[in-house]
Amino acid sequence: MATIHINCGKGNLNCSNKNSNVQSVPFKILADASANVDKYFNKCIKTTENGHSKASFRGLPLLGKNVRLPEGYLGVVLHESLKPHDEKSERNFYVTNEFSNINFWNWDKDPSDNDSITQALQWLDVANALHSPIIEE
Amino acid sequence: MAVINSLGTLEKFISNSDNTENAFYISEIPDVCKEYPCIVGIDEAGRGPVLGPMVYGTSFCPINEQMIYNKLDCADSKELNEEKRDLIFTNICKQNKTVGWAVDIISPNIISNNMLSRKKVSLNQISMDSAVGLIRAVESAGVKIAHVFVDTVGPPEKYQSYLKGLFPQFEITVSKKADSLYPVVSAASICAKVTRDHALKVWKFAEDIEATYENYGSGYPSDPVTKKFMEGHCDPVFGYPQLVRFSWSTAENALEKLAYHIDGENKEPTKKAPPVNNTSITSFFKLANKDNTEKKVPHEFFAQRCLSRDVEF
Structure with missing residues (x-):
């Protein structure tokens, strides 16, 4: 398996964007490009009566909530300038953004504990229990 | 709430409302409408256009006073030009001792959200709900409703029996081209149409887009400006x-051409159930296959949580 380098800090891409605004929409946008999130999305987010968030994406109704990453974890956005053609070469990723919470959106469904993001984060607790050293008392 | 009694106050009301949500206005109810049996007309404006709100309007007055609509020159709003409609609307406002009116402004965002929801609420359903909402609002404002006239584009019989079921106490007439047949519906149509036109004129883009009515036009897909x-x-x-x-x-086709494609739950064909694993019971007694090359499958825990190993960053 190829080695993956994750680079952060001096000499790399600007990493000053702390806690950037991450929106997880229930669609795959088939593009890799920058988006006018502030102009078209952030401004139109509202709060519903039950405390969730409400927004639209291309007319589709979205319901969401803000999910905080567990204590001790940090989300990073990585950028790869050049993807090698073969699988054996080393790969370089650069940290461009950090975040500690995610706005998670469902298509026309109230956010709940069954949402994949909430479920996925459960693994962190389970992993901790499974992999922490056993201390004999 | 501020009173709408002119085009200026109408525009002010619209500008002060959040255009990503529906807005509703009902005029003050003339005393005579609370005392004497009334006719109520209902019509819509802006059903077809690809942009802007759809507006449902109503107008009502006592049966005995209904000649006032002829005096007000209420005829099919589509036959009138904009200037004439604006004038008639202003005159309807002035007749506030006899005539009342209301509008339900259905935001384009709400139309999109409903039609693109999981339930896929149809435009017909949105329309009928709005008409029913108007009748209820007029009734609960104290108007003594006797007869409701509703314009429709679809088959009138089904719609009529639907309304009759909801409002057995009123006489209901649902008809195509009701706006040219009944002046009371004409008046409703004018209130709706004037409201829609002015809503487009004062539209403020939440997205800070610098465009005015001259840039987006009537909203009809055939309009070259639109x-x-x-x-x-x-x-x-x-x-x-x-x-x-x-x-x-029109919007879907334009997105297909001009925007990135998206994949999502809303586009997915309904998934087929995975084939049932019919392992016969006798197979367990056969010699076990010692071949250890079988790929290790992660525990179900991960699949349920949509977690997978992805070296292909």
Whole structure:
């Protein structure tokens, strides 16, 4: 398996964007490009009566909530300038953004504990229990 | 709430409302409408256009006073020009001792959200709900309703029996072209149409887009100005501002051409159930296959949580 380098800090891409605004929409946008999130999305987010968030994406109704990453974890956005053609070469990723919470959106469904993001984060607790050293008392 | 008694106050009301949500206005109820049996007309404006709100309007007055609509020159709003409609609307407002009116402004965003929801609420359903809402609002405002006249584009019989079921106490007439047959419906139509036109004129883009009525036009897909707007104002990621009804085929086709494609739950064909694993019981007694090359499958825990190993960053 190829080695993956994750680079952060001096000499790399600007990493000053702390806690950037991450929106997880229930669609795959088939593009890799920058988006006018502030102009078209952030401004139109509202709060519903039950405390969730409400927004639209291309007319589709979205319901969401803000999910905080567990204590001790940090989300990073990585950028790869050049993807090698073969699988054996080393790969370089650069940290461009950090975040500690995610706005998670469902298509026309109230956010709940069954949402994949909430479920996925459960693994962190389970992993901790499974992999922490056993201390004999 | 501020009173609408002119085009200026109408525009003010619209500008002060959040255009990504529906807005509702009902005039003050003339005393005579609470005392004497009334006729109520209902019609819509802006059903077809790809942008802007759809407006349902109503007008009502005592049966004995209904000649007032003829005096007000209420005829089919589509036959009148804009200037004439604005004038008649102003005159309807002035007759506030006899005539009352109301409008339900259905935001294009709400239309999109409903039609693109999981339930896929149809435009017909949205329309009927609005008409029913208007009748209820007029009734609960204290108007003594006797007869309701509703304009429809679809088959009148089904719609009529639906309304009759909801309001058995009123006489209901649902008809095509009711706006040219009944002056009371004409008046409703004028209130709706004037409201829609002015809503487009004072539209403030939540997205800070610098465009005015002259840039986006009537909203009819056939309008060359609207066509040009749809071609020139498409964001590759988000598509259009919330002025546009995304559920219209005109918008869908434009997005297909001008924006990034998206994959999502809403586009997926209904998934087939995975084949049932019918392992026969005898197979367990056969010699076990010692071949250890079988790929290790992660525990179900991970699959349920949509977690997978992905070296292909």
